[in-house]
Amino acid sequence: MMTWLMHHRRAILTTLAQMALSPVASLFTLFAIGVALSLPAGMYVLLDNATQIAGTLPAQNEMTVFMRDDASPDDVTKLKQQIKAMPDLADSRFVPRQTALQQLSAQMGMSELAAELPKNPLPDAWIVTPAATDANTVARLIKQLEQLPAVALVQADHKWAQRLDALLALGRELINILAIILGIALIAITGNTIRLQIITRHAEIEVSRLIGATDRFIRRPFLYFGAIQGLVGGAIAWGIVTLGIVLLSPQIDTLNKLYATQIQLHALGLTDSLILFAFASLLGWLGAYISVGRTLSRIENTH
Amino acid sequence: MIRFDRVTKRYPGGHEALKEVSLEIAAGEMVFLTGHSGAGKSTLLKLIAAIERPTSGSVLVNQQNVGRMRRAAVPYLRRNIGLIFQDHKLLFDRNVMQNVLLPLQIAGFSRHDAAARARAALDKVGLLDREKTNPIALSGGEQQRVCIARAVVSRPALLLADEPTGNLDSEYASDIMIMFQAFNQAGTTVVISTHDHAAVLSGNCRIIRLDHGSIQS
Numbered sequence: 001m002m003t004w005l006m007h008h009r010r011a012i013l014t015t016l017a018q019m020a021l022s023p024v025a026s027l028f029t030l031f032a033i034g035v036a037l038s039l040p041a042g043m044y045v046l047l048d049n050a051t052q053i054a055g056t057l058p059a060q061n062e063m064t065v066f067m068r069d070d071a072s073p074d075d076v077t078k079l080k081q082q083i084k085a086m087p088d089l090a091d092s093r094f095v096p097r098q099t100a101l102q103q104l105s106a107q108m109g110m111s112e113l114a115a116e117l118p119k120n121p122l123p124d125a126w127i128v129t130p131a132a133t134d135a136n137t138v139a140r141l142i143k144q145l146e147q148l149p150a151v152a153l154v155q156a157d158h159k160w161a162q163r164l165d166a167l168l169a170l171g172r173e174l175i176n177i178l179a180i181i182l183g184i185a186l187i188a189i190t191g192n193t194i195r196l197q198i199i200t201r202h203a204e205i206e207v208s209r210l211i212g213a214t215d216r217f218i219r220r221p222f223l224y225f226g227a228i229q230g231l232v233g234g235a236i237a238w239g240i241v242t243l244g245i246v247l248l249s250p251q252i253d254t255l256n257k258l259y260a261t262q263i264q265l266h267a268l269g270l271t272d273s274l275i276l277f278a279f280a281s282l283l284g285w286l287g288a289y290i291s292v293g294r295t296l297s298r299i300e301n302t303h
Numbered sequence: 304m305i306r307f308d309r310v311t312k313r314y315p316g317g318h319e320a321l322k323e324v325s326l327e328i329a330a331g332e333m334v335f336l337t338g339h340s341g342a343g344k345s346t347l348l349k350l351i352a353a354i355e356r357p358t359s360g361s362v363l364v365n366q367q368n369v370g371r372m373r374r375a376a377v378p379y380l381r382r383n384i385g386l387i388f389q390d391h392k393l394l395f396d397r398n399v400m401q402n403v404l405l406p407l408q409i410a411g412f413s414r415h416d417a418a419a420r421a422r423a424a425l426d427k428v429g430l431l432d433r434e435k436t437n438p439i440a441l442s443g444g445e446q447q448r449v450c451i452a453r454a455v456v457s458r459p460a461l462l463l464a465d466e467p468t469g470n471l472d473s474e475y476a477s478d479i480m481i482m483f484q485a486f487n488q489a490g491t492t493v494v495i496s497t498h499d500h501a502a503v504l505s506g507n508c509r510i511i512r513l514d515h516g517s518i519q520s
Contacts, residue, residue, distance in 0.1 A: 003411035007411060203392075203394060204396070207392050209378075210354070210386055211381060211386065212378045212381035212406065213409045215375070217378075217409055
């Protein structure tokens with residue numbers, strides 16, 4: 001156990017010493033890895049922000065049934081019974097016009113505007129959820145609801161909500177593809193630096209073999225090198241993304257003021273950051289593993 | 304300790320370095336391998352340390368057939384053999400002390416024990432005051448002594464020296480031979496290859512003479 005710990009400690013120290021030996025080259029490699037990782041990480045953060053903003057919007061299969069502006073409380077009661085009687089509706093909820101106005105002014109920051117209005121322009125409304133989400137049912141429901149008395153308009157939010165969802169899904173897929181491509185790039189970058197390392201440390205490897213070093217002993221510092229390089233590259237990517245968010249924030253604030261919105265960009269969360277670091281180290285380790293195996297067996301065959 | 308049984312080594316390309324060589328070296332012996340260059344001395348030593356594998360025949364070291372040894376077991380064999388090379392094979396990216404420490408680090412000694420042993424080994428070869436020097440700044444004789452310190456630092460039961468005095472003045476060479484004799488007297492089995500008959504110690508050491516890959520008696 002002690003021996004094992006010592007070997008690992010030594011391998012880590014050797015790795016750091018190797019990095020310090022050629023600081024400029026190490027920095028270039030680390031930045032290349034950082035930039036490569038920052039692309040998917042940055043896109044992920046943007047998409048995550050977009051998803052969160054989209055999350056404040058109505059759920060996708062709800063429909064809004066607006067009543068006529070002149071509808072009386074009697075009409076409301078009547079309509080309530082009629083809606084309750086419809087078998088295809090899973091849920092319904094009444095939004096009185098006053099509540100709607102309050103929500104609107106709170107949500108969009110338009111309290112000044114609402115206060116200046118001579119009269120509430122919003123009608124009473126019902127938010128209903130269809131039992132089934134397929135296009136045919138929804139279309140039939142819209143027709144049925146529109147034919148009810150005291151109903152002015154039925155608005156199905158589901159279409160554009162579905163479109164937004166599809167767009168977000170497309171974005172997610174793009175990130176996945178980008179992450180895979182750049183992950184492979186990371187493996188390749190690491191593999192190449194490790195290959196050069198092994199070539200420069202050829203003498204040390206040869207001597208170590210002759211005096212009884214196991215393959216593991218020889219491999220270990222290189223694996224650490226790959227993992228540490230990946231980890232630091234991941235940290236640089238994290239820095240780039242966070243810096244990007246910090247730089248964008250003033251612009252978002254300006255937009256918030258202009259549009260009276262409350263959008264705020266957030267950086268990578270703790271879990272996401274840890275996942276980024278873990279993946280970066282893992283890919284670095286993998287690149288090193290592949291490269292060490294190939295390069296060492298080639299060295300052995302030539303000498 | 305070492306037993307060759309009709310060992311033949313043919314290198315790729317057809318050159319036959321050893322032909323049906325049989326020999327036995329007992330534990331505690333000090334043996335000189337002599338012969339012209341290309342007689343097969345280096346190959347014989349390489350077969351003992353499993354650096355090369357025999358084409359046919361068997362090489363036994365401590366009752367282990369090293370010719371058929373699994374790759375993963377070879378490092379543990381080598382930890383019990385001190386290897387000394389004509390070209391020293393020292394690492395010039397670290398100082399003398401760190402060169403001598405390398406076998407101990409590989410074997411997993413604690414830093415404290417390793418440092419004490421390395422100092423003792425450097426003391427034996429008379430280079431304790433040079434521990435911080437880079438070996439590139441040392442003379443050929445001193446480099447050879449660092450190589451010897453590295454070979455004996457893990458106290459192996461067997462020392463193999465391939466032309467250890469090949470590049471040295473006769474005065475240095477005899478110093479080094481006396482050093483080997485001291486290790487032998489401490490119980491280590493020593494096998495030294497040399498093409499220089501003058502370097503062979505007078506006394507009762509056994510001499511194995513190789514000629515074109517065969518033993519001359």
